[in-house]
Structure formats: C-alpha cells, structure tokens
Amino acid sequence: MASYLDDRLRCLKGTPAMRPEEANVNSEDANPQLSALFFRLPLAIRIKIYGYVFGSGNIHIVSRECTSADSWMPCYSGLTDRHAGVDDRGRTIIKKAREYRKSSYSICINNDWERVYGLSKRYGLSPQEIDDDSMHYSWLGGYWEDHEERHVRCLRPLHDFQPGEFVLLCEYGEYLRTRPLNEHIREECDKCQEVLARHQEHAGPTKPDGAAKLHHETSLHLQLFQVCRKIYVEAFKIPYEQYIFDFTSCYAAKQFAGRVLTQRQVESVHSIHLHHLDGFDDLLMLQNSFPLLKRLRVSSHRSLFFADAKTPDVVPFFDNNALEEAEVLRNDIYHSAPQHGSQEQSDFVEQLLICKSISAARALVKNRRNTSKEFGSRIRWLTGTPVIEQNRGPRPSESVVTSKVPVLRHARNIVNGFRSEHEIEIERLKAELADARHEISELKGANERRTLEVMVDAGTPGPSPVSALPAELLTRIFSFLSTRADIASYRLVCRGFREHSSPFLITEVVYAARVETIARLFDIMEHPYFSKHVTSLLYDASFYDEEKVQNPAVYAELVRNSEETFSDDDISSMEDAYIDLWCRMKENMPARIRHMMPTPDIEVILGDAFMGDRDPQAFYYQGLYQYSLAWEAQCYIHESNLAKFLFELIFCKLPKLRHVRMGDWRNLARADETVDSLRFRLFGNMLAPTVRGIETEWETPWSDFVFILEMCCCRSRGELQSISIGGHPYCSYSEMHSNFDGIFGYRPAVAFDTNFELLLSDDDPFEKLASLKSLQLPLHIMQGRIAGESPTEFTKYCRHDTFVGPLLRACSNRLTCLELTCEDGGLLASALNSEIMDLDPIAIQRGAAFLANVLFPVRFTALKHLELRGWSFTQHGIKTFLITMRGTLRKLLLLDNLFLGNSQRLAEWAGENLLLDGVQIVNYEHHRDGRPYARDLEDTWLAGRPNLLTPRQLGEDRRNFMVESAVFGKASRDDWEADIFGSNHPATFDSIEPV
Known part of the structure; x- marks a missing residue:
C-alpha cells in the first residue's frame, strides 16, 4: 500500500506541459483579437468554419499501459501477471508486477458503421439477400467480424504501447491480435522485433511523439485552440459535439468522463458508441456520466438487458433521458442463422431508449402485439399488466377504510408506486410543456446572442438586453448590491450601468471625532454628485482614552493582554535600520579609527529597565505615538464647535439624508471580516478606540445620543425616516456573532432617564421627528439615577419626565x-x-x-x-x-x-x-x-x-x-x-x- 501511494504521488507530481524554450513571444507586437478580418464575419459563419476545420468522425477511447511517472495521472493501478522467462525445466515463470494504465485515443480510419448497420437491417428482413462478400468472414470463419477486429488499424497507435499482448505486422498481418495465452510474446518474436526496429528507425523510440509521427492519420489536431482565447471560447465545444466517442464498456466511459474530461466538456459530448451493453445499470451509469447525450450506438447487447431493471431506477432514467437517436445492431448479427423475432426486439430497444418518460415506454409496449409472448414475465415494470391488476384492488392486509376513503387510497397508491392513467397523462403533458418552454428559451437566447454578435462584429454600439430594461427596474437591481466593490466594477461596464449604479456607490457617511473620518466627510459633502445620493449617517461614538495616553504602561499592558494580533515589526525594523546605518558609517570611516567604533548593543542602549519581562516590542512605540496623535485631535474637536458646524453642513448639503444611527467603529465591518482584520484596516498597529458603555461600563453614551437627538430636532429639515442605536455586525443577534471576542458581544444603550431638560422645555421638542418610520432604541433601566428611587417616584418619572414617551407620541402616526x-x-x-x-x-x-x-x-x-x-x-x-x-x-x-x-x-x-x-x-x-x-x-x-x-x-x-x-x-x-x-x-x- 505504501508503494502504491508513492506511485500515485509521483503521478500527481508529473511535469506539466510547458511552452518550448525556443518559443519567442513578443507581447508588444500583439494585435487586438477583433482587428483580424476573420472576426468580422458573423458568429454563425465562424462556427461553420470551425466545424469544417475540426471535421467529424469516430474517436476510439482505449486504456494503454504507462509508467508511474507519466505526466498524466493513470486511471488504473494494480497487480498483474507478467511473463518473466523460462526456468531450467522449461516452465514459464510468472511474476506479479504493478501495471499502470491511462486513457488514450486514436481517430478512426475505417468508419464503417453505416455499412454494418445497414447490413444488420437487411439481414433481419431477408438473410438470403446478403452475399458472402458482404459478410467479411474472419480467418476463424462462421461469424461476422466484431468491432475491434474491423478497427485494428485504428488501434495500432494504442497497441504499440502494449508489450507482450499484441502482434503487429507479423505473420498474422495487421488484422488480428494475439493474447499471451496463444504463447506468442512480442518480445520473443523475431519478426515483431524487426517490425519494431523499422518503426523506431522511422519515428524514433516508442513514445507519444514517435507514435504521432508514425500514425499521423489517427490523431486529432487541435492547434487552432492555441491561436487566441476568443477562438477557444467560441469553438471548444465543437470537437466534442461533432465526434462520436467509442468505448468498450460503460465503465470505460465513466472513467473517461470522471478522470479526463471537465464538466463543460462532458456536457458537450453528444454521441457515443458502445461495444456491448450488458444491463440496465450500464444505461444508468452512462446517463450519470454524460447527462446530455443525444445519440447512442450499440454494437451488441444482452437479450432483454432491461429485464433486471427496477421501478425506482427506471423512472428517473426516463425522466432525465436526453437521447434523440439510438442505433442498435441485431443481437444475432454474429451468427449464421437469425433467430425469430430478434429484429423486432432490436427495433423495440431503439424506440425504448429514446422514450422521455415511463408512461411513454409503457405506451410503446401497449401498442405492441403479443406482449406476454414476446417478453414473457421478466419485465413486469414495463408491461404493467400483472402489477397494475395487483394494485387496483385492496391488498389482503389492507383495511376496508383505506380502500374506501379516496384520500387514504391516494396515499396508499403513492406509497405503493402506483399511478393512475390520468396521473400518467398529466405527467406526459407536463413533460411536453417543459420541453416546449426549453426550446423557446433556447431560441430566444440564440436570437439575443446573434443580435449582440452582429452589433459587436459590425463595430456599431447597440443596447444589450439588460440595458433595454426600464430605468426604474435597473435602479432597483443595482440597489440590491451590498458591496461597494461590486458597484464599482459595474460602473466600468458601460455608460448606462454607470448612470444607474453610481447613486449606490456611496450611500452612507460616517462622523467620528477622528481627523481622517472628518476629512473624508468633507470630501463627500463637497462632491457635486455623490453628496446628492447619500441616504444614511453613522455616528461613531467610540473615543480615545486619555488614561492610555498619559500612562504608557497601561497601553502596553492592554496590548500584551489583548487576543488581537498586533504587528511587532515596528521596533524590530527600527533596530535593524539603526544597526545597518551604524555599520555603513563604520565602513566609511578610516581604518585607523574603525576599531574604535564597536557594533552597538541594543540591550546596553535601552538599559535594563526595558529588558527581561518588559520586552521593548511590547510597548509598540509607533502605535502609542499614533494613538496619542489621534487623542490630541479628538480633544481639539470636542473643545471646539466643529461637531455642530459639521451637522449643519450635513443636513444642508446632503439633501437625501433619511437615516441616522449611532454605533461605534465595529459598524464599519465588511462582510465576513473579523474584528482583528477590521481593527488593523482602520487603525493599523495601534489600539482601537474605546466603546463607551461596553468596555467602560461606568460610562453610558448618553451625551452622544443627546447630541444626535438635539441635532436631528434642531438642524434637520424634518425629513428623517429612521433613528436607531443599532447592533454591530458582531453582536449576538447577527450572523457574524462567532467571529468576535466576548467583550464585543453587546451594543451601547442609553439610560431612559437621560437628561433632556433642554429639549423638554419646548412645547413640542420632537416636531421634526414626526415623519419617522423606524425607531430602534436599546435602553438601560437600572443604570440611571431614577432606578434606585421608590416605585412611586419611578412610575411618576416614567409618566411625566422621560424622553421616551414624548418621542413615541411624536412619531406614532407614521x-x-x-x-x-x-x-x-x-x-x-x-x-x-x-x-x-x-x-x-x-x-x-x-x-x-x-x-x-x-x-x-x-x-x-x-x-x-x-x-x-x-x-x-x-x-x-x-x-x-x-x-x-x-x-x-x-x-x-x-x-x-x-x-x-x-x-x-x-x-x-x-x-x-x-x-x-x-x-x-x-x-x-x-x-x-x-x-x-x-x-x-x-x-x-x-x-x-x-x-x-x-x-x-x-x-x-x-x-x-x-x-x-x-x-x-x-x-x-x-x-x-x-x-x-x-x-x-x-x-x-x-x-x-x-x-
């Protein structure tokens, strides 16, 4: 087992195909693909040309021997008996050897299916009309040639790689194969060795390139695909659609589809030829391997191969059947005398294989005469007579209630797999309707593609089907795009997409007491276009803590205890740069004083206070410096009237602003972004701002909420539709809940007894909020100053003094x-x-x-x-x-x-x-x-x-x-x-x- 796994690993590590070293490619001389005259032709004409270039015919798919180091992964590996010489007593020595096989192909040069199929039909009608010359007796005599004997010349390139199993150009000619059981070994045959020597002299060693030179007529040339990408995209399906793939069995077809072809290539294969069809399981295997197969040819099949089928397997086969044409040779074509009724069975098999439903198959049987005599009792699932008669009456173990109540009887029929003629007819009509709809959609798609291709080839711009949609529908479609990257990419498609998607590129602005955030806010408000499409404002209430700035030890301790990942390259890079500059300075000094400049020792420079448990990298001086600068800017913003001035500009220059929500820096997270990556994207190597009310439970964001409510009541135009203190993407209510630490699990809330005395002094303080349609308000009941009062005082405050009641009554109508x-x-x-x-x-x-x-x-x-x-x-x-x-x-x-x-x-x-x-x-x-x-x-x-x-x-x-x-x-x-x-x-x- 170990050696087998090692061999498989070597197969997977095979050398991939690479461009030859002598290939000279100059990208500067490359011209656009559409500049060629060929691409000015309509697509239909180009497809026709591709079809003539690749041609059509049969492709034999046969497995051949290979080595474990083959560049293409073998499809089979196992132990086999190999001839190892003769011992002293003249007995053949057989040793176990590992054999590797891979799928290979050759183009058929003896396409005689039409002739053989025509002879099969004529032989079934009147055997006396066929002369002996048309039957092509083999050297054994008495039966017709099978498929592999007729195509031995096509398979020569594959047989050249089969040591000890096939004889080529020897005394038997090139029309017969000889197995080792006939005691004819190619390595021990002088004539075979002479033939192989002539082959190697003409085409080199026996390897794929040599075989291609010797058997050039049996290879398929696909160099056209390497011209440009556009040709490949337009024509990659054509060889798979026009050629017929020849397999010895359905298992070989399954191996080829699963190991060699891609999914798109599998769906492009339309025609297959099978040497032998043994049972109904082979059909199921073939359908699962090639679901869009339209044409099937079968050289031989087991009589009544569908007799062993079961109803659970038959129904899905016919429902998913895509075959449109089936050609089956007579079952007794290899015998000198035909059997009675074999031609009728062959015709019946061909008609059965193209049925699209089980009801159609049963209707086919129903129209035939002497069904029981012809097929016997081996296919009751198809004839249906015994089964139906058995299902029409109640079973012996069935209750009388079940047989009389229609609902229960229908449920019984479903369980037993029985369907009435009415249900079968409905299924047939549904299938025909689905096929008609599919054909209509294909015709519509072909017309649309043809129109687009004509427009592109003609060089004249024209509207695409999507661009022809109404402007309201396009706007609605782009409104569902959630990520800014998607909208930005659609803006580059065309002018129409740019016009309808640009309003959704920037729909939300952020206010925070941070310099970079305010600078971006100014840029958006001053923009003549994007400022007119902003609909939402996020108020970031997080703040930089003064204690972390005044006491660096607190900052360093938080960094060491944090579960987030902070980069430690800042101090290390500074130390490396310092030592590098020191060494460069020392190299440029005269030799007489160079010894007086030793290499600096960082530990000596920093001192003992920074060593030991107090790692200098733990201080993260650059992060602390950035944090201090941000805190300093925050202080200036809070001490000035910049915040009120900004909100006046916001309500003045953002005419479509309708939604205001309060949150923190976690609300800026993108889809599937972790807390650590979000912090690094926004703040780099420094600590994130503190979330008030979460990380500092003794503080509540009441001051921020009072400011927002005051600005909305005094500065807005009365057009706001929602105010919320929403949960961030990492709160326990969201889908990204599993990506955060426990400290980030909650959202900020305000106390219900927040001081609104200034607002409540007015008769109607919330008049401009009467148009609100959505209100999201998390409250604290036990953290306010009124929570400790008596129940009477608490109830009195709730009725007369809290801001929540007047706010709800102001917007209660909308x-x-x-x-x-x-x-x-x-x-x-x-x-x-x-x-x-x-x-x-x-x-x-x-x-x-x-x-x-x-x-x-x-x-x-x-x-x-x-x-x-x-x-x-x-x-x-x-x-x-x-x-x-x-x-x-x-x-x-x-x-x-x-x-x-x-x-x-x-x-x-x-x-x-x-x-x-x-x-x-x-x-x-x-x-x-x-x-x-x-x-x-x-x-x-x-x-x-x-x-x-x-x-x-x-x-x-x-x-x-x-x-x-x-x-x-x-x-x-x-x-x-x-x-x-x-x-x-x-x-x-x-x-x-x-x-």
Whole structure:
C-alpha cells in the first residue's frame, strides 16, 4: 500500500506541459483579437468554419499501459501477471508486477458503421439477400467480424504501447491480435522485433511523439485552440459535439468522463458508441456520466438487458433521458442463422431508449402485439399488466377504510408506486410543456446572442438586453448590491450601468471625532454628485482614552493582554535600520579609527529597565505615538464647535439624508471580516478606540445620543425616516456573532432617564421627528439615577419626565417599525442560566412599570413591525396594547422577556384577534397550570397562517423553564406577584389606565 501511494504521488507530481524554450513571444507586437478580418464575419459563419476545420468522425477511447511517472495521472493501478522467462525445466515463470494504465485515443480510419448497420437491417428482413462478400468472414470463419477486429488499424497507435499482448505486422498481418495465452510474446518474436526496429528507425523510440509521427492519420489536431482565447471560447465545444466517442464498456466511459474530461466538456459530448451493453445499470451509469447525450450506438447487447431493471431506477432514467437517436445492431448479427423475432426486439430497444418518460415506454409496449409472448414475465415494470391488476384492488392486509376513503387510497397508491392513467397523462403533458418552454428559451437566447454578435462584429454600439430594461427596474437591481466593490466594477461596464449604479456607490457617511473620518466627510459633502445620493449617517461614538495616553504602561499592558494580533515589526525594523546605518558609517570611516567604533548593543542602549519581562516590542512605540496623535485631535474637536458646524453642513448639503444611527467603529465591518482584520484596516498597529458603555461600563453614551437627538430636532429639515442605536455586525443577534471576542458581544444603550431638560422645555421638542418610520432604541433601566428611587417616584418619572414617551407620541402616526430593547434584560437571562440565582426583583418590577406607563398608553396607527426584548409584562397589559394595533400589526417579536401569565392562552387570544404574518415568541414565562412551553406556540399565534419569520432555535432548557421556581423556589402566582410587586398596586404593572 505504501508503494502504491508513492506511485500515485509521483503521478500527481508529473511535469506539466510547458511552452518550448525556443518559443519567442513578443507581447508588444500583439494585435487586438477583433482587428483580424476573420472576426468580422458573423458568429454563425465562424462556427461553420470551425466545424469544417475540426471535421467529424469516430474517436476510439482505449486504456494503454504507462509508467508511474507519466505526466498524466493513470486511471488504473494494480497487480498483474507478467511473463518473466523460462526456468531450467522449461516452465514459464510468472511474476506479479504493478501495471499502470491511462486513457488514450486514436481517430478512426475505417468508419464503417453505416455499412454494418445497414447490413444488420437487411439481414433481419431477408438473410438470403446478403452475399458472402458482404459478410467479411474472419480467418476463424462462421461469424461476422466484431468491432475491434474491423478497427485494428485504428488501434495500432494504442497497441504499440502494449508489450507482450499484441502482434503487429507479423505473420498474422495487421488484422488480428494475439493474447499471451496463444504463447506468442512480442518480445520473443523475431519478426515483431524487426517490425519494431523499422518503426523506431522511422519515428524514433516508442513514445507519444514517435507514435504521432508514425500514425499521423489517427490523431486529432487541435492547434487552432492555441491561436487566441476568443477562438477557444467560441469553438471548444465543437470537437466534442461533432465526434462520436467509442468505448468498450460503460465503465470505460465513466472513467473517461470522471478522470479526463471537465464538466463543460462532458456536457458537450453528444454521441457515443458502445461495444456491448450488458444491463440496465450500464444505461444508468452512462446517463450519470454524460447527462446530455443525444445519440447512442450499440454494437451488441444482452437479450432483454432491461429485464433486471427496477421501478425506482427506471423512472428517473426516463425522466432525465436526453437521447434523440439510438442505433442498435441485431443481437444475432454474429451468427449464421437469425433467430425469430430478434429484429423486432432490436427495433423495440431503439424506440425504448429514446422514450422521455415511463408512461411513454409503457405506451410503446401497449401498442405492441403479443406482449406476454414476446417478453414473457421478466419485465413486469414495463408491461404493467400483472402489477397494475395487483394494485387496483385492496391488498389482503389492507383495511376496508383505506380502500374506501379516496384520500387514504391516494396515499396508499403513492406509497405503493402506483399511478393512475390520468396521473400518467398529466405527467406526459407536463413533460411536453417543459420541453416546449426549453426550446423557446433556447431560441430566444440564440436570437439575443446573434443580435449582440452582429452589433459587436459590425463595430456599431447597440443596447444589450439588460440595458433595454426600464430605468426604474435597473435602479432597483443595482440597489440590491451590498458591496461597494461590486458597484464599482459595474460602473466600468458601460455608460448606462454607470448612470444607474453610481447613486449606490456611496450611500452612507460616517462622523467620528477622528481627523481622517472628518476629512473624508468633507470630501463627500463637497462632491457635486455623490453628496446628492447619500441616504444614511453613522455616528461613531467610540473615543480615545486619555488614561492610555498619559500612562504608557497601561497601553502596553492592554496590548500584551489583548487576543488581537498586533504587528511587532515596528521596533524590530527600527533596530535593524539603526544597526545597518551604524555599520555603513563604520565602513566609511578610516581604518585607523574603525576599531574604535564597536557594533552597538541594543540591550546596553535601552538599559535594563526595558529588558527581561518588559520586552521593548511590547510597548509598540509607533502605535502609542499614533494613538496619542489621534487623542490630541479628538480633544481639539470636542473643545471646539466643529461637531455642530459639521451637522449643519450635513443636513444642508446632503439633501437625501433619511437615516441616522449611532454605533461605534465595529459598524464599519465588511462582510465576513473579523474584528482583528477590521481593527488593523482602520487603525493599523495601534489600539482601537474605546466603546463607551461596553468596555467602560461606568460610562453610558448618553451625551452622544443627546447630541444626535438635539441635532436631528434642531438642524434637520424634518425629513428623517429612521433613528436607531443599532447592533454591530458582531453582536449576538447577527450572523457574524462567532467571529468576535466576548467583550464585543453587546451594543451601547442609553439610560431612559437621560437628561433632556433642554429639549423638554419646548412645547413640542420632537416636531421634526414626526415623519419617522423606524425607531430602534436599546435602553438601560437600572443604570440611571431614577432606578434606585421608590416605585412611586419611578412610575411618576416614567409618566411625566422621560424622553421616551414624548418621542413615541411624536412619531406614532407614521411609525411602522419599532424595536424597544431593555439591555438590563441580559441580567435576567444570565441569572436564569447560571448556577447561582442572584436576581434583584427590582429589575423585573421596573421593566413592567416602564412598559405599562410609557409604551402601552401610546396609540400607533401605522405600526407593522414590533420587537420587544428583555422586558417583563403581564398578560392583561400586553393584550390591551396589542389589540389597539389589530388593523396594522403584521410582525411581532417577543424575545427573552419575562412573561407574567400563560403563554398558551395568550397565543390562542392572538390567533383569534390579531392578523399576524410572522412571529418569534421565545420568553421566560410563568406556568400557571404547569404545562410546558409548546414548540407549536408560533402556529397558535398565527392561527395556521404561514410564518414569514424564522423561529429562533433554542435549547429545550429555554423552552421548558419554570422561572418562578428557579428564582424563588415557589410555584404560586400569588406569592410571585407579592415578591416582585410587594405592596404596589398591580394596575401599575398590568394596565395602561392611570392608577
């Protein structure tokens, strides 16, 4: 086995074909391909010329011996018996030797198929009409020549490589082969050796190039493909379409298609000749190897070879059958006397092979007479009579109900593989319709290609079929392109593509307190074209930390402990450059003082303080220097009024700006880009800016959000359609979740009690936000100053002082999508999934009170999409809120909430009273009656309608979790409400009516 693997490895490492060394190619003298007069001809004429150049005929595919070091991978390798001489007693010595074989070819020079096929047809009608001269008796006499004996001259180039198996130009001439069993070994035959000597003298050693010189008439010349790429693209299919490939068996055809040809070449082969067809499995093998085969010739076949076929194999064969012509020689063509009925069977096989469905094959049998006498009982799947009669009545083990109920009877028929005549006729009509549609599409494609080729060849510009589409449709198509590289490439195709795709090249601008970002923002705003097509603004709230600049040790420690990859070439390259300059200076010094300049020692120069555990490369001085410069620029930007000035320009010079979102540098990630590669692309070798509220939990991005909201309310034109604090591509809600470290798993959120006193002093502060259609707002309930107050003060603040309520009421008439997330709900999920249950009921209490007093009183007249995540609410409260949006709400997502009620009853109520099209319902619920969370709960919400949203895939522990017993160890709802709400009025958390 080891030697076999070594041989296969040497085959794979064979020397590839290379251009000869004497070939002289001067690219400066090369002319464009289209400048040739030949390419000014129409494509149809050029295709006709290619067909005449390559010609047509038969190609014999035969395997021949080769060595393990052959440049082309062998298709077979195994042990075989080889003649190794004679021993002292005169006995033949046989030794095991490894044989390697590869596929090779030769062009047929004796194409006599039409003559033999015509004789076969005449012999079947009247054998007396054929004379002996037409039968071509062989030297053994008594039967006709088989295919290989008639084509022995075509196979001579392949037989020259078969030592010890074939005799050439010897006493038997060149029309007969002799096996080693006849004790005729070519190496021991003097006459064979003389012939081989003459061959080598004429054509050199026996190798492929020598064989090509000796048998030049049996090779196919394809040098035209090497002229230029355009000729290759236009004509590479023609040889495979016009030539007939000759195989000894279907297995040889499978090996040739799988190991030699490419997929496009396999699909181009239309004609095949087989020496022998043994069974129906051969047909399946041939169809899998050449799925688009249109013409099949068979020299011999086993009588009724399709008798062993099974219905599961027959149906897909006929459904995928592409054969249009089949020619089969008579089964008894090699015998002196014909058998009765063999010609009819041969005709039947030809007609059967071109059937396109099982129903057509059965119809062919049905039209024949004496089916049972002719074929017997060996092909019941084809005749259908015994099988159909058996399937028409109920089986002995079948119940009476199954035989009488039509639906059950139809299901039984499907299981048993039986189809009625009506179903067969429908299948036939469907197949004919599919073929007609395919032909129409091919004709349309040919006309379009012909029109384009005429335009290109004529040198006159003309519209392509894509360019003829309406401008609105083209614009819609280009709007779906997500990557800027794709749009940039389409802009280079033509003027029309450039005009319709350019608006989508730059659709988003970024604001951040960084010099390079502001410079790019200025460039886009000053551009006369791209500034008019920007629709989105990303506010990057990440910042450079002062502590890292003032204390380099903190920066170095963060670099050493980071899991990201920082380049360590900055210090090393500086040291190498320094030593190189030192050595060059030393070489140029006079010899008398050169010894006074020793080679510098870096450790001595830097001192002991930088050695040992404190590796100088860990400081990354270049990264720290860049970080310090960025922090310095950030300070100037914050201390000046540059930010307000920029936003005035943004709303003035970007007329189509409709979407504003707040995020951080992670929102700039491209598709499938890791956090490490994103940081290196944006910031190089220095640390990335700090994400406020994530890496610094003691800080919240409330100042940034207040600034954005103030600018949108005071500086915008009142045309904004969405404001969001969206999740970045690496948050736990996205598809790229698996590519980031745990620290990047969350998104920033603002406290619900953020100070908006300046805005709330106005009577209608959010007047310019009335046109909002989408609002995405993650909130913190437990991180504000009001969270520690009493429930009464908390409820009072929610009703009168928070900015969330006025913002929701301002945009309630046009808002269609609302995502309200309580980021403190992550505390609930963490506590329920941990071993130690340490959860403050105040978080549950505050979440329920916030929804009941801020969200539920708002009346949304156009809301279609609602997502609530991480909250706690009661059954009565959510029902009272949802019923107000019955006419508009279509998609509902309730995820990771604590539901104080019964999920099944709420789902049944929603199925009766709401008209939802998509739901995702995965919550921590209170089980009043102890029933588990059903997996079909979403179907109950939709009342049997299809779900347009994909249900979240969660574990069984999430769906069958008893929250009250996990947190408090109690199963009573009354005790639970008492523990959570205490002495507070239940209406505060359960109703939208005032207390």
